[in-house]
Amino acid sequence: MAEIAPFVRHEMLPAEPAPASEAGVLHWLRANLFSSPLNVVLTFAGVFIVYWLVSHSAPWLMHSVWAADSLGECRAIIAERWGPDATGACWAVIRDRWHQYLFGFYPWEHIWRPITVFALLFVAIAPVLFSSVPRKLLWFTLAYPLLALWLLWGGTIWPEVMIAAGFGIGALGFMLGARFGSLGAISLGTLAAALFWVVPAAPLEHALAAMLPIGLPEVSSDQFGGFLLAVTVGVGAIALSLPMGVLLALGRRSDMFLIRALCIGFIEFIRGVPLITLLFVASLLLNYFLPPGTNFDIILRVEILVTFFAAAYIAEVVRGALSALPRGQYEAADALGLDYWKAQRLIILPQALKISIPGIVSTFIGMFKDTTLVVFVGLFDPLKGISDFVRADFAWKGIYWEPYIFVGCIFFLFNFSMSRYAMYLEQKLKRDHR
């Protein structure tokens, strides 16, 4: 048997900095680009692909023309400046038609209205996105949708006031019902609001409109287009689909058979059908089911179905996060005597939503890009609807890349911001630091 040499350590070793070969540019190059023969090959292949892309697109981009009245004029300028074989980008089309890409056919004399709504959007979402913004601003956030509705479509202010009043009465009902528990509060609140909207709201609105015709000139939905349309549908659907998706996810995990069955049916149906089908349902079929003579706005119809679509996806993302939470969290909440809604609101959802941030943001981004599909029901989305309209003009017939690049860049700006915000939020909510 081997002899064991007794050993006792009397001083613990301090931590020392890593050797210099573990840092520096050369080390980085060797480790990341030239670590193995395969890596060397991949590095050179990558460099070649980048070179090929740049060498083909750079001349086209450098030969950009901004001032021209038609595609033909663009081409003439390019041929004159850089030779007959040169290709170049004709951004003059954007310079000529940017307002249509942004606002569609919104009357130019009222263009301050969508601009104000867009500017106020940032004020409204600031308290939701950043906890350092004063909480009082949340009241503005609550009022914002109605304000935006009124500014964008115009008309008298009374329909929006009636909607707000309904919510106020609902809140009153909620507070009165609170003494019968969470369920009592929710049912009484909903009932009070619904009753108000169904019975006295319409005659009251007419009376008020007759007495005090405060309002803006009406703008109809077919004058909306471009990014005004995409953002209106997108922001609305984002704001509505998150709470709806959360409720669907909770419903799908409910112990109550009927609620669970309804939620599963809804989610599976909406996810199983292409969005375009749903949009056709919105534009064509919905009219058959509604009582004759009802004028149900096309943007509102599209909005509702895009919301349903996004909500079904969000429900599944959130359900995944709910299943990922340890059962102990539910049990601890139960053991402390929290009822179902309080446990969900205070314990379960804050954690589940944090886990599902990447999935939810992906859904939002996908849904925002999908708003371009409204072109199939005759609305002017920025990508195809407006571009086709622009190309229908003889001056811009044949223009192809430039509008798509322009529209793509704006979409990227929106979506990249959402993605960055999601990363910021994840970082902020991180709790597992030691």
Add this chain to the structure above:
Amino acid sequence: MSQPQFDRAIDRSHMQVADEIAIQISNMNKWYGQFHVLRDINLTVNRGERIVIAGPSGSGKSTMIRCINRLEEHQAGQIIVDGVELTSDLKNIDKVRSEVGMVFQHFNLFPHLTILENCTLAPIWVRKVPRKEAEETAMHFLEKVKIPEQALKYPGQLSGGQQQRVAIARSLCMKPRIMLFDEPTSALDPEMIKEVLDTMIELAEEGMTMLCVTHEMGFAQAVANRVIFMDQGQIVEQNNPHDFFNNPQSERTKLFLSQILGH
């Protein structure tokens, strides 16, 4: 099995068992599907009693104490906690749950809330205590479990033993009349077991009614006034700790004790 030595004499002056009944379980049965987990459980717990429940894994000890605050539903028999019978009536369940504290094997602290928020959440939302008062109570109990300086940290920043002490403080903030412990030290490193047991002993010294599922036989000997041994979903033996350990009656108990105390 190592016996933790408690470094001080245990003060038994408040450990009086009252005549008042805290929990009454009669003829209680429970099934998981076709599996009969709990069979004809009869147990009466008086106020101030410290009961340790022992037994091999799968014997139904955790399930039994989880029935007491209805984390598990029983299918037959009766459970009356503090005079309230547990039925499917949600009002009664919430009432019992707010009177009965529970400490879990895996702590189950809320990781998105600070230690202080963990402790104030239930008093504020269930008991409707004003925030300031709830925070004072929370700090009081955090001091009691000897970690007031961690109040603003998050659970992920604490050691297992500290987390379990927070879990105990969180339960105490609801001012419960009964405390249930479901293997509170089983997920802890040996170094941390003692700090949690010390906290539990202190609680016992103040006269808290406690039901504790544990494998810490030293704790049972030091604190319990009754030890219950369970096997195959049934109560096999119960006795005072002295007689339970020195003079077990059933063969099953003898076998179990020889296995856990054998080395």
